[in-house]
Amino acid sequence: MPEYDYRCKSCRSEFTLFYKTYADFDAAAPVCPHCGSVEMSRLIRRVTIARPGRDLSKLSAQQMMSVLDGGDSREIGQLFDQVGQTAGVENMSETYRETTDKLLSGESVEKVEKGLQEQATASPPPQAEPKSPPKKASS
Numbered sequence: 001m002p003e004y005d006y007r008c009k010s011c012r013s014e015f016t017l018f019y020k021t022y023a024d025f026d027a028a029a030p031v032c033p034h035c036g037s038v039e040m041s042r043l044i045r046r047v048t049i050a051r052p053g054r055d056l057s058k059l060s061a062q063q064m065m066s067v068l069d070g071g072d073s074r075e076i077g078q079l080f081d082q083v084g085q086t087a088g089v090e091n092m093s094e095t096y097r098e099t100t101d102k103l104l105s106g107e108s109v110e111k112v113e114k115g116l117q118e119q120a121t122a123s124p125p126p127q128a129e130p131k132s133p134p135k136k137a138s139s
């Protein structure tokens, strides 16, 4: 998955944008997530993800938990994305893909989690529990 680093010419912050495909990158107009400026220069970094310790799909379960606990939605998104790619993108569920995209776009973890919970409670029909007649309290 292509990813590109930018430096905003207006607020000087650096950030990384991710694209699903190179065609997406060609079509996209990068916007600074901090100030909304479109004036930016691309930073060339050779292999961002391959920095030691940054192959998130190879993290131990404990390290993954610490990423999740960190609450950095983009980092968690990267984790999701890499784990998903390791598992095979074609097999990624729609929900998983959506969650990853939301996180990568910087949506707050809380919001994404809430959305997932709402989805989880909404999609499967509530199981009808067999109603047993109320027992009379024996005094």
Ligand SMILES: [Zn+2]
Binding pocket: 008, 009, 010, 011, 012, 013, 032, 033, 034, 035, 036, 037
């Ligand atoms: Zn900016």
